[in-house]
Amino acid sequence: MNRLCKSLKVHEFWAVAGFAAGLSMMSASALADAAKPNAANAAHGQAIAAQVCVACHAADGNSPAATYPKLAGQHADYLVKQLADFKSQGGKPPARSNPIMSGLAATLSDQDAIDVAAWFASQTTKPGYARDAKTVPLGQRIWRGGIAEKGVPACAACHGPTGQGIPVQYPRLSGQWADYVAAQLNAFQQGTRNNSEPMRQIARRMSDDEIKAVADYAAGLH
Structure with missing residues (x-):
């Protein structure tokens, strides 16, 4: 009889322990779910x-x-x-x-x-335009083919032929202000913007004229 009681108590202990562990896991899961952002509003x-x-x-x-x-x-x-x-x-x-x-x-x-x-x-970008016709050929060449002798890849490889970009990694540049794009390339070049190592390396290999030309070209992409 004593053995039976002891056996029942042991089973009860592990049942309670298992139940408590289950509650703990459920609580942790609930907290984790609560911490996750909801769908976009x-x-x-x-x-x-x-x-x-x-x-x-x-x-x-x-x-x-x-x-x-x-x-x-x-x-x-x-x-x-x-x-x-x-x-x-x-x-x-x-x-x-x-x-x-x-x-x-x-x-x-x-x-x-x-x-x-x-x-x-969800909003529609107002189209931009290239302002300097003289630099369009250079900007187009850099966008489409890069600068081989400097190890600069084509902008289109990451940002797309028409500047639509790729979510998360590469922004849409089509229609973006040319001065803003040039300012960001300069920031990468000077090390004041540090959230993309590939862009830092690319910008450091470009001259100011090349930066201005490709930024102006990107503004006119559709």
């Missing part, structure tokens, strides 16, 4: 854009001046990554140095970033 993103982004990028992402990039039609995943890169990670300086954007990005949650990126991605 473009309507919420529109509200954020109207409050936080409108002054520089306009409510629909078609910024009025080349100082600020056009965000309309940009890949959502790429925008989310850039917002994360403006934030300090683990006490380290942000991968993209911009005091204004770092301050704004710090106020956005992961879900906010997903939502506002979805809103801008």
Whole structure:
């Protein structure tokens, strides 16, 4: 009888222990799921854009001046990554140095970033144009074939023949302000933008004239 009681108690112990372990795993899983961002809510993103982004990028992402990039039609995943890169990670300086954007990005949650990126991605980019006819041949040559003697690959290899880019890794450059594209290439060249090692290496091999020519050409892509 004693042995039977002891056996039952042992079984009860392991049953309770197993139940507790199961609850613990379920709780951990629930916490992990709760921490994950939800699906993108473009309507919420529109509200954020109207409050936080409108002054520089306009409510629909078609910024009025080349100082600020056009965000309309940009890949959502790429925008989310850039917002994360403006934030300090683990006490380290942000991968993209911009005091204004770092301050704004710090106020956005992961879900906010997903939502506002979805809103801008859903908008239509206003077309741009190449302004300097004299540099179009050089810009086109670099975009389509790179600069072989300098080890510069064709821009089209990553950003596409018409500048549509590839989500997450490579942004859409079609219609983007030429001055903004040139400024970013200069930032990669000078090491003040550090969130793409391939672009840092490429920009360092290009002259100022080559940068201006390809940036101007990209602005006119459709």
